[in-house]
Amino acid sequence: MQQRIPLAICFIVGIVMIVQFFIPHRLSEQTFDLAVKWIRIITAFALVLGVRSITFRSIEKIKRQKKDWFYSIFTLLGLVITSVIGLGWGVKAGTPLRTIYNNIMVPLGATMFSILAYYMASAAYRAFRARTREATLLLIAAFIVMLGKVPLGTAISGKLPDLADWVLNVPNMAAKRAILFGVALGMIATSLKIILGIERGWLGGRRR
Amino acid sequence: MKIADLLGKIDRRIIFIVLTVVIVIPLISPIGFVGRLSPRVHDLFKAIDELKPSNKPLLISVDFDPQSMPELYPMLVSILRHSFARNVRVIVMGLWVTGVGLGEEALTTVGQEYQKEYGKDYVFLGWKPGVSAVVLGMGRSIKETFSTDYYGKPIDSFPMMAGVNNYRDIPLLVTLSAGDPGFNTVWLPYAQARFGVRVGTGVTAVSAADAYPYLQTGQLVGLIDGMKGASEYELLVEKAGYSEAFKPASQAMDSQSLAHLAIMILIVLGNVGYFLARRKK
Amino acid sequence: MAIATDLWIWVGALLTLFIFSFLFGDNPLYKIGEHVYVGVSVGYFISITWHNFLYPDLIVPLFRQGNLLYIIPTILGVLYFSIFFPKLSWLIRIPMGFVLGYGAGVSIPAVLQANIIKQIQGSLLSTQVLSRWDSILWYVVSLVGIVCTIIYFFFSRERKGISKPAAEAGIVFLMVGFGASFGYTVMARVSLLIGRLQFLLRDWLGIIK
Structure with missing residues (x-):
């Protein structure tokens, strides 16, 4: 059950999303609208999970005084101060969050890539x-x-x-198009394998 | 023997210094190299130039973050200047959460420069999670996908959004894209192929070579490639009399040229050193 | 032009220098900059997600407007947190199955259209191509390039006969394509460096316009 239910959901949703593309019926359009709305909400929760992970990792590092734990204090400070400011004062131009964004986040982000x-x-x-x-x-x-x-x-x-x-x-376009064909076919094959339950890596644990 | 050693083992600190010098000197004392306009940049300029104030709004997606700002931000500013000077209304949104601030910054700065009114001449939708769900959702209904703008106001309340329901009401979409999600991973498959919206793009030079298959098929109406493309767009906007403002990408072109030359010379020196050493063996 | 008097420009400039200090090797200043960046980015992400999505698109419709349709995706989303409870952790597979099924389902027709059908159409001979001799020539070269590169990627059979030189020609096209990408990559990296040096020289030190 722990595997069958998720696999069945994946299969049904996948098939519905393929079928609705080819059938321009009101019902299929409504299903599509609903799925698109739901996905955005579900994705937001997954993102929250990511935030939790980085926060807890930093706390854990500090608690256990692992290598370079001292720097994790800066991560946590940055995270807490920025979120409190952002949640409290909003995100518009002229708010403290924008000052942090323009003068801390932008210089750090831009420079990190520039040294490459x-x-x-x-x-x-x-x-x-x-x-x-x-x-x-x-x-x-x-x-x-x-x-x-x-x-x-x-x-x-x-x-x-x-x-x-x-x-x-000419030559670059030809090479890139050939690569594109390969990548596209690979993506389609992988997507089909996921829908049909052949690719089950995402279920985690042992394969049965 | 000594020459081969010398050429093959230049200390990396010397390389760092050389690169810094060839970039800094032309910034302080410009050389004034004149480049040539790329037809792909001109195609996008023309596509935006053909939009009329009476048309429905241009949609710009800010799909980059501060890490690629020097390449893509000048494009965004130039396209906004071009649009506002021609009284073309603009909707700006983004698929990269960390790029939202850059989109708002450019829009408010250029909006004020051209005395444009929020809600009437431009709207900032901000960001929503879900990437493909956002792009596909907008194809069905922009108002359902972005019920409110970046500032939390219902988008129905803005006069310029009246009659703008989905991609059918968007004459042109420009994505300024630094990777994934971007023009080839999201906008072309989900917006262009499915809903037929016209797409133009500005990309970081890293991904520019990948855009050519889509340009040949007409899936992309034009391409601004990296900072060089941005400088060309700045010049086009200036030549057409739309703006006289400072052009950061154009200022960088002398440095860009000399840095390329320096890197090419370094590669040649490395090869000469290598082959001299190999011959010796 | 003069050196900046705005304290925030100084903060930006110093943080820029913190990151540049990595050129002299890994050091505490770089590490501080790096960790601050991660923290601030996550904080910024939390703020934007709340103001741009969670509040207007979930809290308001669900709790203020009482739109019950939002309950199902919310429950599905909450199931992500089941990972913290070992006995229930398998429940995380339900939202994952939904998201993966959706992603795979929408991507198949989209990728097929954008990257296969349209690209094949682009490779077909058109009247526009036939209008000039050079476009015919480059069309033929491109077509040969596409076919040969595809042959190069076909590893299921031993390369014999025509497929051997064809695959070798494919490598030529690939190398030119990779060379073009490399050239563009150099351009991109240099541009980013120029951007930061422009900031230091213009906004901070006021040396350039």
Whole structure:
């Protein structure tokens, strides 16, 4: 029962959602509307679960004084202060939450990704070697895009942006479309396996 | 031997310094490289330019967060300037919860710049959980999906939302997308393919190459690719006389060019060092 | 132009420097910045979820308007918390089954349409393609590229005869595609760095316009 009921729900909901797509009847549209509304509510609860998980993990780390536990205090402080401010004063422009967002969250988030530029430059220098024919091709295509897509490329030659556009529109498009076919077929196959109960990893525990 | 060693083992701190220098110097003292307009950026500009004030509103989805702000935020600001200058009404929403603040910031700033009135000229719907359920739900009814705006007011109460029921009433949707959920994982399969809404996109350069199959089929009406695309859009808006405001993406283009050149030179040096060392062996 | 006098700009600049300090190795300043970011992001998420969704779309319809239709998804959602009670933890599979069934069900026709049917249509010869000699040529090259790349990904059979050179041609297209992606990735990472340096030089130090 512990497995059959969830599998049956998954199967019925999955089949209903496929069928409603092909049958533009009022009943199928109403079912669709209802499912879409319900899903948003159910998803919100799953998100709450995620918040609980990160909060408890931080508390646990501090309690047990695990490695780097001290920093978890900052996570908790950030979480509590921001939520209290957000829940108490609202989320509009001009509220304290927006001040925190603009001056703490934005700089931290934006900088975290920006330092990747340094590591990418360093890694490209160290590892990007034209050892084989394939690697050389990759390198040439990368150089064409890197030059052709910035104003410097136009300054070097007016043909470079055209060449970059050709690389992107013809060989790149062909490769990406072929990958897209593979990914799409894979997604459809996995979705079917979930609906039909062949893929049961999400049930957790031992497979029967 | 020594040259091979030297070229093959440049300290990473030197690489960090070189990259910083080639970015900072052109920001302080601009070179003034002139780039060429990409047809894909122009296509999106044209699609927005063809919208009339009498049309139903343009829908913009802010599907990014602060982590990709330098690339996508200038696009958002330029598109808003373009729309407001042409008196095109705008609905803004987002699928990324941590990007909501950026959407509101841009909308209120540019709205004030063009003296636009909230509810009459623009509306901010904010964010709802559920991703595909939100996008699919809007195809049936925007009012059912976003019963209230970001500020908690019923969206029925806004004059510009009268007659805007679902995607049939949206002449163009622009998603500024930094990944998943984004243009290819959500908007194209659930909004474009299912409800036939016209979709244009602005993306981080990382995912720009993946957009080309959709451009070829016409599923995407246009593409702004990364900060370079944003700078082109800024210039288009300025050239058309819609805005004279500061252009952050355009300011960055000299640095962008030199940084690319520096990275290419580093890759070449690394290869020269490698092949010299290999020949020696 | 002058150095910023707004205290919050200084906070933003210092936090930016905290993260940049990682370039010198992992250190306490970076770790503080990283942990503050996680905490503040979760706090922001809680606030937006409450004001944008939980209150207007669940609390109001359920408790103020008495809309009973909301009870079922609420119960389903609450079942997620059964995971904290070992004896009842299997109940979490019910909302998961609903969500997975829904996700799988809606994605099949959507993916089929957007990523297969429309992409096949795009690969077909059109009158627009036939209007110019170069578009015919690039159309043929693209088609060869698509077919060869698909052949390359077909691992179920030994590559013999025509499939061998076709798969090799497929690799060529793939490498060019990956090269283009790499070029664009460099562009993206550099742009993000420029954005932060613009903030430091303009908003904080006032060196640039």
